[in-house]
Amino acid sequence: QVQLVETGGGRVQPGGSLRLSCAASRFIFDYYAIMWVRQAPGKEREGVSCISSSDGSRYDADSVKGRFTVSRDNAKNTVYLQMNSLKPEDTAVYYCAADGPYASCRGAASRLRDYDYWGQGTQVTVSS
Numbered sequence: 001q002v003q004l005v006e007t008g009g010g011r012v013q014p015g016g017s018l019r020l021s022c023a024a025s026r027f028i029f030d031y032y033a034i035m036w037v038r039q040a041p042g043k044e045r046e047g048v049s050c051i052s053s054s055d056g057s058r059y060d061a062d063s064v065k066g067r068f069t070v071s072r073d074n075a076k077n078t079v080y081l082q083m084n085s086l087k088p089e090d091t092a093v094y095y096c097a098a099d100g101p102y103a104s105c106r107g108a109a110s111r112l113r114d115y116d117y118w119g120q121g122t123q124v125t126v127s128s
Contacts, residue, residue, distance in 0.1 A: 003028055004096050009122030012086055018124060020081040022096030028117060029053065029077040032100030035108055035115065036070065036081045038092035038124075047109030048094070049081055057105040064090075086126045093121040 008020040022034060033052035039045045049070035050059040060068060069082045079096060097115040099108060 003117045004098060004119035006094065006096050006119040006122040009094060009124045011125040011127065013128050014087060014126055016086050017082070017084045018086065020083070020094055020122060022079040022119060024077050024079065024098065026077055028098045031102060032098040033103040033105050033108055034079045035097050035099065035105070035112070037095045037097050037112060040092040045112055047112055050105035050108045051079060052103060052105045054100070054102040055104050059105040059108055061109065088126050090124060091126050092124060094124050095119050095121045
């Protein structure tokens with residue numbers, strides 16, 4: 001059973017915007033922390049933005065603060081990542097991943113290997 005499905009990737013010019021969507025099963029959406037994770041070729045995975053359903057905590061990596069916003073739509077069981085002012089260094093495969101149940105986003109970026117569920121990923125390319 002597929003638990004997480006990402007959509008919304010694509011190619012955009014520097015300075016542009018994209019919105020990624022992560023559709024989750026009801027159980028995951030209600031009880032897990034969901035993190036957007038990216039991996040560029042030759043680089044380690046990086047936790048980008050997180051939102052937790054259990055304690056309301058959030059996390060944004062320093063590299064995306066002020067540019068990326070994570071949000072939830074409870075009616076659609078979907079977590080979004082709005083990405084603005086995109087830079088070439090944002091180019092990567094973006095995954096949504098779930099940690100829990102009852103996980104917090106506090107310290108989440110340091111325990112990516114413990115995440116229980118992963119989506120298939122969506123490519124984001126920022127290039128002129």
